[in-house]
Amino acid sequence: MFDFLHFDFMRTALLSGVLVSVACGxxxxxxxxxxxxxxxxxxxxxxxxxxxxxxxxxxxPLLGAVLFSLAASGVMGYVNQRNKERSDTVIGVVWxxxxxxxxxxxxxxxxxxxxxxxxxxxSILAVPWSxxxxxxxxxxxxxxxxxxxFKEFVGISYDEEFSLIxxxxxxxxxxxxxxxxxLSVVLLIRVVGLIxxxxxxxxxxxxxxxxxxxxxxxxxxxxALGIVFTISGLMLSYFLDITSGATIxxxxxxxxxxxxxGKKLKLL
Amino acid sequence: xxxxxxxxxxxxxxxxxxxxxxxxxxSLSVTAGDFVGVIGPNGGGKTTLLRLILGVLxxxxxxxxxxxxxxEKTRIRAGxxxxxxxxxxxxxxxxxxxxxxxxxxxxxxxxxxxxQDRQQVAAMLEELNIHPLKDKSIGDLSGGQRQxxxxxxxxxxxxxxxxxDEPTASIDTKGQxxxxxxxxxxxxxxxxxxxxxxxxxxxxxxxxxxxCVNREVFFHPDxxxxxxxxxxxYGCPVDIIAHGLPHRVYHRH
Numbered sequence: 001m002f003d004f005l006h007f008d009f010m011r012t013a014l015l016s017g018v019l020v021s022v023a024c025g026x027x028x029x030x031x032x033x034x035x036x037x038x039x040x041x042x043x044x045x046x047x048x049x050x051x052x053x054x055x056x057x058x059x060x061p062l063l064g065a066v067l068f069s070l071a072a073s074g075v076m077g078y079v080n081q082r083n084k085e086r087s088d089t090v091i092g093v094v095w096x097x098x099x100x101x102x103x104x105x106x107x108x109x110x111x112x113x114x115x116x117x118x119x120x121x122x123s124i125l126a127v128p129w130s131x132x133x134x135x136x137x138x139x140x141x142x143x144x145x146x147x148x149x150f151k152e153f154v155g156i157s158y159d160e161e162f163s164l165i166x167x168x169x170x171x172x173x174x175x176x177x178x179x180x181x182x183l184s185v186v187l188l189i190r191v192v193g194l195i196x197x198x199x200x201x202x203x204x205x206x207x208x209x210x211x212x213x214x215x216x217x218x219x220x221x222x223x224a225l226g227i228v229f230t231i232s233g234l235m236l237s238y239f240l241d242i243t244s245g246a247t248i249x250x251x252x253x254x255x256x257x258x259x260x261x262g263k264k265l266k267l268l
Numbered sequence: 269x270x271x272x273x274x275x276x277x278x279x280x281x282x283x284x285x286x287x288x289x290x291x292x293x294x295s296l297s298v299t300a301g302d303f304v305g306v307i308g309p310n311g312g313g314k315t316t317l318l319r320l321i322l323g324v325l326x327x328x329x330x331x332x333x334x335x336x337x338x339x340e341k342t343r344i345r346a347g348x349x350x351x352x353x354x355x356x357x358x359x360x361x362x363x364x365x366x367x368x369x370x371x372x373x374x375x376x377x378x379x380x381x382x383x384q385d386r387q388q389v390a391a392m393l394e395e396l397n398i399h400p401l402k403d404k405s406i407g408d409l410s411g412g413q414r415q416x417x418x419x420x421x422x423x424x425x426x427x428x429x430x431x432x433d434e435p436t437a438s439i440d441t442k443g444q445x446x447x448x449x450x451x452x453x454x455x456x457x458x459x460x461x462x463x464x465x466x467x468x469x470x471x472x473x474x475x476x477x478x479x480c481v482n483r484e485v486f487f488h489p490d491x492x493x494x495x496x497x498x499x500x501x502y503g504c505p506v507d508i509i510a511h512g513l514p515h516r517v518y519h520r521h
Contacts, residue, residue, distance in 0.1 A: 033359060132380070148378045155372050158359045159350065165322050166373035167344045212362040213405035 003237055012132055013124045013244075019053055019229030020184075020200070023142050025223025027184040028201040029208070029215060030146075030177060034157050037075050039178070039200050042091040044185045046072035046098030052105030053117050061119065064136070065189055071184040072098060076088040077178035081171060086108055122193035122245030124234060138183050145180060146219075149173065155266045177236060191230070192245040193216040203252040207259045229255065273300045274336070275429055275460050276321055278485075281330035283316055290316045292396030294330070298462070298477075300428075303455045305471045305491075306464040308481035314464045317481055317507075318431055324350060335428060344373045347427030349418045351434050359409050363417050364402040367392060370424035373504065392424045396450075415447065419502045429460040437467065448474045 004010045031040050038130050050068025054061045072094050080087040106116060118126060146153065155163035163169045189195045208221035233248030240247075276298035283291045298300045319325040320332055321337025335342040345385055347370075370392075371385040376402050393399040396416045406414060415435055422430060432451075436444040452474050455461045465471055468478075472491075480486040 013466045045389055093476060151372060151375070151380065152359065152370075152377070154365065158361055158366070158369070161319075161350060162325055162348060162369065163372065164324060164347065165348050166369075166425075167371060207359055211409070214362065214365075215360060 002216075003022040004235075006072065009125050009127075012127050012129060012235055014231060016124060016127045016132055016135055016191055017178045017234055017237075018227050019132070019139050019250075020187050021204070021230050022223045023135075023139050023184045023187050023227030024200045024226045025143055025204055025208075025221075026146050027180050028205040028212075028220045028226075029222050030157065031201050033215065033218075034177070035200050036178075036181065038088065038091050039073075039080065040181050040185065041198045042076055042095040042098075043069045043182050044194040045095045046103035047185060047189060047194055048119070049098035049100075049105070049119065050102070050171060051110075052114070053123070053160045055116075056105045056109045060188070060259050062131070062186060065119075065186050066183075068098060069185050070179060073178035073182040074175070077175050082176060100146070103213065106265070108220055118193070119189055120193045120195050121243060122191050122196065124154060124191045124230075124244045124248075125192050135187055135190075138187055142180055149176065150216070153177065192248055196249045199249045199252055200229075203256045204229065207256055210259055210263055225252075225255070237267030269282070275334070275481065276303075277331075277333040278321070279331045279333075281311075281320060281327040281332060283315060283320060283325060283327050289483065290482075291485070292483055296479065296485055296487055296500070298460065300324070300460055300495070301446070302460055302462075302489075303452070303474060303476040304460075304462045304479055305468070305475035306462060306479045306481055307468045309464065310466060312482035314466075315480075316463070317485065318464060322346065322431065343429050344425075347422030347425060347430040347485070349415075349422045349430070349432040349435050352411070352438055352442055352476055355388040357414070359406060362402070363393075363404050363407050363409070364389065364404060366406055366417050367420045369422055373425060379427050388424055389420075392420045397421050412440065412443040415439055415443075419450075424450045427459065429462065430454065431462050433464045434466070435463070436467065436470070444470060465470075474514070507512070 006013075009011055015176050031037055034197025042153065043086055047065040047069040050064035051064070052064070053068070057064075076091055080088040090143075095200075114181045115123075141175055151166050152163070152173050156170050160170055184201070185194070188194075189202055192200055197220070204222035204225040205218060207225055208218040211221060229252040230248050233251035234244055236242075236251065237244040237247035274297055277295065278294050278296040280418060281291065281294040281296075282289070294317070301474075305313050316325065320345050321334055321339065323332070323334070323362045334341055335345055359476070368385065369382055371388070372379055375381060375385070390399065390402075393402055396419065398413060398416050398420065401409065401413060401417075406417065409417065412442065415438065419432075419435070421520060427511055430451075451463065452462050463471060463475070473493055476489075477491050478488045479490070
């Protein structure tokens with residue numbers, strides 16, 4: 001049954017599943033309570049522009065993704081701060097512009113073949129060891145930042161105005177939050193692909209929110225759920241020989257459906 | 269004219285969102301120990317006035333001073349009870365953690381709350397009789413209970429001046445009276461109180477002075493309003509003798 005663990009790529013895949021789940025649990029909880037899933041989707045799709053540019057310039061693709069997702073998070077964070085009513089539109093524009101730019105960049109990069117599908121839908125089985133190191137470093141950055149600034153993050157998420165009056169530099173914290181989202185998005189692109197990023201951000205945290213009303217606990221439960229979803233999805237995809245990223249997401253979606261149903265039945 | 273007892277000083281302050289002039293040429297001076305009722309029609313600029321005083325918004329023209337300095341520096345010594353919003357109700361947070369947030373300003377970045385903070389939070393919850401609710405989620409409370417939690421959060425840092433924005437919007441008459449009595453008690457103990465409300469009658473028995481806000485601000489340090497001002501502030505005559513002590517609001521004719 002556990003023969004698959006003999007494969008190096010499988011061990012790397014499992015490890016990266018755990019690493020992204022932790023980032024998703026922590027940052028995804030902040031995304032859910034701040035209602036930032038559309039913004040996260042925008043960052044993820046804008047990253048495609050970075051992937052295209054990196055292909056064109058012969059850079060490592062994830063470097064392009066990091067740059068573009070950071071730039072997109074900066075733009076959307078700025079608009080969200082200045083004009084909340086407009087942010088929905090700007091998210092849509094950045095979302096589409098990033099994708100379109102990426103496609104054109106790959107068009108003009110003839111003679112150089114990169115499997116762009118793996119960035120759209122993830123390729124957890126093809127994660128190189130160097131990416132695992134990169135993921136570990138990003139995980140550490142995310143966790144340390146959230147632990148150190150936890151009370152401020154709770155403050156700006158619950159009541160921005162009160163936090164501002166209490167002397168919290170709300171704007172700076174908000175940018176730190178969108179940067180954390182951007183970094184997590186890049187982590188996720190390898191595993192589930194940029195189209196499916198929002199699912200792993202929001203589903204574990206939303207299920208966790210059904211069980212507890214404490215943000216710290218939501219983060220821990222969401223991380224654990226993320227690990228369960230990625231590992232079970234990965235094994236399912238291995239045994240059924242189907243696409244891993246999509247299987248992970250559908251595992252999570254099924255669990256979300258069951259959780260919603262369970263909640264409803266308890267209420268009846 | 270600014271002396272040490274002036275806690276709020278607005279000098280020819282104007283504010284607009286684009287072409288929408290919310291407040292024009294507002295000058296206002298509030299002394300320490302006052303209990304100000306800020307009244308006026310919805311959309312007249314009451315909340316904007318509060319945000320200007322707290323430095324959340326910056327005036328287009330004119331100057332604002334709070335506790336003798338710029339609001340950005342001094343507002344940490346102010347307590348603030350915001351208007352109820354729907355997002356506040358849905359957020360996954362306990363009563364205890366909301367009140368603890370009131371100590372956020374006294375602790376810098378990277379510092380967690382101290383044992384002393386926790387003791388003060390517990391004492392504050394006791395004082396407002398909401399200690400048994402401490403582990404409850406904010407979404408499971410009644411409007412009145414939630415209002416007390418927000419009041420506790422504002423007071424736990426022991427502010428010199430307390431701002432409340434429509435604090436009674438979602439509580440019953442009994443709860444309102446209880447809240448006003450408590451504010452009166454805090455005021456007598458030395459805290460300056462500035463209370464935004466659209467319910468003039470209910471607060472008339474408690475307040476010392478009145479600020480009528482409708483694009484302009486008319487300040488009445490003696491708490492006495494005449495019909496002309498009320499009409500000017502609201503744009504039309506309103507019945508302000510709802511309950512409370514009407515003679516404090518109206519001059520005898």
